[in-house]
Amino acid sequence: MDIGQKIKNLRIQKQLTQEELGERTDLSKGYISQLERNLSSPSMETFFSILEVLGVTPKQFFDEKEQIQQVIYTDNEHTIYFDDEKGYGVRWLVSDSNEKEMEPIILSFEGQGEYKLFEPSMSDTFAYVLEGEACVEIGNDQYIAKAGESIYYQALKQHQIKNLSKNKCSLLLVATNSYL
Structure with missing residues (x-):
């Protein structure tokens, strides 16, 4: 060695x-x-x-396997949080993602749920709508993406993701951890 x-x-x-x-x-x-x-x-x-x-x-x-870096993250390692008041849930898919450059999550909404409002940053955000319709507000602009559609934006303005409908909505979201 x-x-x-x-x-x-x-x-x-x-x-x-x-x-x-x-x-x-x-x-x-x-x-x-x-x-x-x-x-x-x-x-x-x-x-x-x-x-x-x-x-x-x-x-x-x-360790001769030299696998110091975790590669596979199992379902029982996911961290789950649900905010009843705002009607959204977050499932962190990588347990230590706050220490990594990307943070992948499953974001789910009850009818008319909304995720927290984020301040501008240098972060890039990608999302793939799995179910329902997601509304992305970036500054004063509003975008609607349906199941099967992708979202990609730089977070240079205040931004928020919402579910404007009464149906459930879920998306796979990956954001970079680069902030101003």
């Missing part, structure tokens, strides 16, 4: 520079470079400190 390369891969996955990893572990950038090139070996204390910053356990680090 190439320990140095594995540390480097994890550091890159966490989008850290050698300098940032060094700062978070009280090590120098040069020492991190030496570790990644297998020119130096860390003490156990230093190694555990590095793993903590990289967000993996020693077991995960040494």
Whole structure:
């Protein structure tokens, strides 16, 4: 096992520079470079400190399958929330999506339900209407999408998704987590 390369891969996955990893572990950038090139070996204390910053356990680090990143998310890992007052429900399809660049959800509405109002951001939003009709309000403009139709917009203005009809509505929605 190439320990140095594995540390480097994890550091890159966490989008850290050698300098940032060094700062978070009280090590120098040069020492991190030496570790990644297998020119130096860390003490156990230093190694555990590095793993903590990289967000993996020693077991995960040494697992030969090297599947540190979760790929499959099962139904029982979904988080579900329903707002009775506003008549909408959210099912987060990826349990740790707030730590990722995209946030996929199933958004469902009772008749005339409405999701919360969002302020402008740099986020992109994609939705596919699974059932019923969804109304998207972006600024002063209003768009209606029916089952089988797609929605895509940049959230540069205040925006909200609603169900204007008395029938149920549901959509698969994926938004990027990039904000102003």
